[in-house]
Amino acid sequence: MSSTLLYRLSFAIIIIAAFWIRIADLDRRPMHADEANQAVKTGELIESGHYAFDPRDHHGPTLYYAALPIAWLRGERNLATLTETTVRLVPAVAGTLSVFLLAALLGKSPVSCRAGPCGHAVSARRSGVATRASPTGPTPWFRFRWNAPSGRISEIPAVSTNPGGVKTPSRERNHWVALLAAAFLAVSPPAVYYSRYFIQETLLVTFTLGAFVCVRFWWRSGSLAWALGAGVALGLMQATKASAPLFVGAAIIAAIITQVPSPVAVRPRLHAALAVIAAFAVAALLYSSFGRNPAGIRDAFFVYGPALHRANEGAGHEKPWWYYLQLFGWQRNGGLVWQQLLFSALALIGTVAVFFQSNKFPRWVATYTLLVGATLSLTHYKTPWHALHFVPGMAILGAYAISAAPRTWLGTFVAVVTLATQFAQTRLVAFTRPADQRNPYAYVHSAPDVLKFRPLVETILASSPDGIVRVIGNEYWPLPWYLRGLPHVGYWSTPPDDCDAALVIATGEQSTAVREKLRGNYNESYLGLRPGVMAVIFTRRP
Amino acid sequence: MTSSKKLSLLLTFVVLLCGARAADEVPLKLDLPKPLFVGTPRPVQLSNLEKPRTGRRPEIMVQAGTVNLSKGKTVTSSDSLPVVGELSYVTDGEKSGADGTYVELGPGVQWVQIDLGAPAKLAAIVAWHFHSQARVYHDVIVQISDDSEFKKGVTTLFNNDDNNSAALGTGKDPAYIETFEGRLIEAKGATARYVRLYSNGNTSDELNHYVEVEVYGQPAK
Numbered sequence: 049m050s051s052t053l054l055y056r057l058s059f060a061i062i063i064i065a066a067f068w069i070r071i072a073d074l075d076r077r078p079m080h081a082d083e084a085n086q087a088v089k090t091g092e093l094i095e096s097g098h099y100a101f102d103p104r105d106h107h108g109p110t111l112y113y114a115a116l117p118i119a120w121l122r123g124e125r126n127l128a129t130l131t132e133t134t135v136r137l138v139p140a141v142a143g144t145l146s147v148f149l150l151a152a153l154l155g156k157s158p159v160s161c162r163a164g165p166c167g168h169a170v171s172a173r174r175s176g177v178a179t180r181a182s183p184t185g186p187t188p189w190f191r192f193r194w195n196a197p198s199g200r201i202s203e204i205p206a207v208s209t210n211p212g213g214v215k216t217p218s219r220e221r222n223h224w225v226a227l228l229a230a231a232f233l234a235v236s237p238p239a240v241y242y243s244r245y246f247i248q249e250t251l252l253v254t255f256t257l258g259a260f261v262c263v264r265f266w267w268r269s270g271s272l273a274w275a276l277g278a279g280v281a282l283g284l285m286q287a288t289k290a291s292a293p294l295f296v297g298a299a300i301i302a303a304i305i306t307q308v309p310s311p312v313a314v315r316p317r318l319h320a321a322l323a324v325i326a327a328f329a330v331a332a333l334l335y336s337s338f339g340r341n342p343a344g345i346r347d348a349f350f351v352y353g354p355a356l357h358r359a360n361e362g363a364g365h366e367k368p369w370w371y372y373l374q375l376f377g378w379q380r381n382g383g384l385v386w387q388q389l390l391f392s393a394l395a396l397i398g399t400v401a402v403f404f405q406s407n408k409f410p411r412w413v414a415t416y417t418l419l420v421g422a423t424l425s426l427t428h429y430k431t432p433w434h435a436l437h438f439v440p441g442m443a444i445l446g447a448y449a450i451s452a453a454p455r456t457w458l459g460t461f462v463a464v465v466t467l468a469t470q471f472a473q474t475r476l477v478a479f480t481r482p483a484d485q486r487n488p489y490a491y492v493h494s495a496p497d498v499l500k501f502r503p504l505v506e507t508i509l510a511s512s513p514d515g516i517v518r519v520i521g522n523e524y525w526p527l528p529w530y531l532r533g534l535p536h537v538g539y540w541s542t543p544p545d546d547c548d549a550a551l552v553i554a555t556g557e558q559s560t561a562v563r564e565k566l567r568g569n570y571n572e573s574y575l576g577l578r579p580g581v582m583a584v585i586f587t588r589r590p
Numbered sequence: 591m592t593s594s595k596k597l598s599l600l601l602t603f604v605v606l607l608c609g610a611r612a613a614d615e616v617p618l619k620l621d622l623p624k625p626l627f628v629g630t631p632r633p634v635q636l637s638n639l640e641k642p643r644t645g646r647r648p649e650i651m652v653q654a655g656t657v658n659l660s661k662g663k664t665v666t667s668s669d670s671l672p673v674v675g676e677l678s679y680v681t682d683g684e685k686s687g688a689d690g691t692y693v694e695l696g697p698g699v700q701w702v703q704i705d706l707g708a709p710a711k712l713a714a715i716v717a718w719h720f721h722s723q724a725r726v727y728h729d730v731i732v733q734i735s736d737d738s739e740f741k742k743g744v745t746t747l748f749n750n751d752d753n754n755s756a757a758l759g760t761g762k763d764p765a766y767i768e769t770f771e772g773r774l775i776e777a778k779g780a781t782a783r784y785v786r787l788y789s790n791g792n793t794s795d796e797l798n799h800y801v802e803v804e805v806y807g808q809p810a811k
Contacts, residue, residue, distance in 0.1 A: 382689050383674030484795060496697075496796040573752060574726040574765050576793025582726060582767075 055223045066147040066234035070140035070243040075132040077482040078494045083246040084526030087135045090115045091127025099337050101344035103351045107248045108287040109334045114138045128533025139250040143243025147234045149257035154226035225447045232443035235470045237477040238435050241489045248289050249433040255284040256295050270313035279323030283330025290351040302415035308408050362428035369425045375435045382486040390466045398445030417441030432489045485579040495576035502530045508551040515550025523555040552586040559584035652713040660704050660805035667702045669695040685802035687722045697796035699756045703786040708810035712777035718801040721768045729756040729790035734782035748775045
């Protein structure tokens with residue numbers, strides 16, 4: 049079997065495995081309040097075709113629109129028939145695509161490939177500049193080796209020469225590093241967990257990787273198509289979350305710090321301007337609900353005031369600066385151990401190693417990852433899904449560290465052990481304990497008790513078809529998702545004057561006020577919403 | 591017209607009137623408020639959120655010489671291999687509730703059983719499931735028996751399974767929020783060798799936990 053065939057087969061297996069891990073038992077975990085909130089919005093979009101961007105506590109529209117084709121394909125035409133599996137397929141597909149894009153980022157441009165292993169030949173000739181081996185091109189960045197006796201990293205001549213006399217990388221080795229990085233991302237606990245979670249973060253990471261792939265290919269080929277592709281990806285990033293500029297800014301600063309050479313494009317500024325226009329057009333199209341709500345474009349800018357305030361104040365989500373380090377380190381919580389030590393150690397080794405060699409791209413990866421990590425760590429507002437932005441960079445750096453192993457068998461052994469431990473953690477995180485409050489990624493997660501609300505309400509409505517069900521409080525999500533499609537269910541922040549009903553569900557802080565307003569005779573019981581948050585169930589006695 | 595005919599006419603009129611009204615009736619359209627969309631919920635960092643009452647728990651009166659009979663006694667369970675903790679934690683005297691002091695049983699209906707070694711006259715049982723967070727355990731049922739299989743001579747001391755979801759019979763006792771005080775269940779002098787406590791998950795997760803169980807009574811003579 050040729051190495052190319054083996055590479056392609058391995059890559060296909062990784063992509064299939066990544067997809068399978070992301071779609072297996074998607075409806076197993078109860079819906080988080082955020083997922084439920086966004087799934088109900090998606091259901092309303094499917095049902096009515098209406099969506100208007102809401103800048104208060106909500107992110108961009110890509111998540112909702114991305115769910116539409118999947119819902120149509122699965123025959124779900126309204127909120128009542130929409131399922132957890134359908135909405136969670138959106139991040140699952142995006143997460144799988146991110147694995148593909150990570151490998152593509154480490155591969156070579158399909159455009160430049162036409163010129164041979166090194167894509168600079170075409171574009172360099174087109175631009176009239178001398179042919180050279182660009183540090184940002186497919187030059188091997190795995191061309192050094194740990195020198196065991198001296199304890200130093202030294203460069204090794206891992207480049208080869210193609211028939212045209214242009215220096216080319218050790219492509220085979222590059223391929224395997226790309227595979228390894230993709231495999232690390234495929235089985236990463238946070239990447240898998242949030243690829244099964246109907247929130248924006250996985251989409252944002254995927255669009256970010258898409259933008260990086262396009263920019264890198266454009267950098268090396270000078271093709272306007274890649275510039276426009278990058279613009280579209282940037283627009284999708286912005287239409288996904290208002291935090292997109294943070295990652296764009298980190299990428300630009302990292303490029304400046306690492307002093308990447310100029311792109312080969314003849315008119316790079318024009319290409320950049322067209323990319324920005326494409327980005328704005330895509331973002332505007334989505335924020336304006338495809339022209340139906342032009343005010344959405346204005347609202348997209350208004351997000352930043354409250355968002356910056358929240359980032360600075362924490363808004364109840366403040367955590368210590370080392371919070372993300374702990375997620376990638378080791379923690380024991382309630383008798384369960386959560387760790388990514390080996391993966392993080394490899395990424396750390398890779399980070400140190402890239403600064404001992406001349407190739408710019410891995411340095412850029414390391415610098416970008418450090419910048420994003422530092423920024424998010426110094427921001428008071430922290431949630432575990434932000435950790436997702438570290439994983440692609442760490443996967444590349446980890447693969448890079450393994451490629452620098454002095455012996456092939458040692459690198460293979462470390463890679464296998466790391467992948468195995470990561471997969472074991474992913475199994476614990478995403479399958480065995482997906483909603484356990486000790487799971488560091490199950491953040492303020494809904495309790496399994498939320499699955500009991502719908503049968504309860506259905507029983508009550510069956511016994512008193514004209515009765516109403518009141519849900520009272522400020523902490524009732526994800527109940528609107530679980531009670532979707534049921535008649536006579538209403539929601540109040542505070543108890544109304546006429547509070548009596550066949551069933552009253554009061555979240556903790558309102559239960560006393562509800563109890564005082566009820567005039568009939570009720571049985572009281574409890575069901576959980578989240579760890580530490582309960583609903584008091586008042587069932588009217590017959 | 592006889593009075594019976596008058597009554598028949600009146601009834602006919604009422605029935606016709608009701609029928610006419612029924613024909614005019616339409617389903618009541620309720621315009622109930624829709625859910626508000628809010629941001630990510632904040633993590634709750636509260637312990638013993640809700641006090642079931644103000645002040646100390648009323649003391650119960652027991653016979654002199656009543657002691658904790660369960661300390662260090664053998665514990666068995668429907669989940670013989672707990673993932674977290676050990677069954678011996680149930681009777682080890684450590685009830686701080688911190689990590690490493692509770693045993694975690696699997697999801698669904700699970701039980702722990704304490705063998706007192708010999709039949710004893712019981713005064714009270716105090717159970718701490720998990721008290722570092724406000725939560726309610728579902729279907730808490732406490733039974734005593736001289737039969738280790740709990741097939742005969744079973745006395746139920748407490749049962750708050752109001753819908754028989756544990757399939758051990760419906761109970762009328764109230765659900766309660768876990769606190770540091772534990773739940774005190776009076777045994778009222780019943781005699782038994784074995785004490786079995788059931789639960790069926792809780793409001794935070796589907797698992798079952800025990801920090802400590804104390805069984806008070808008169809030692810067997």
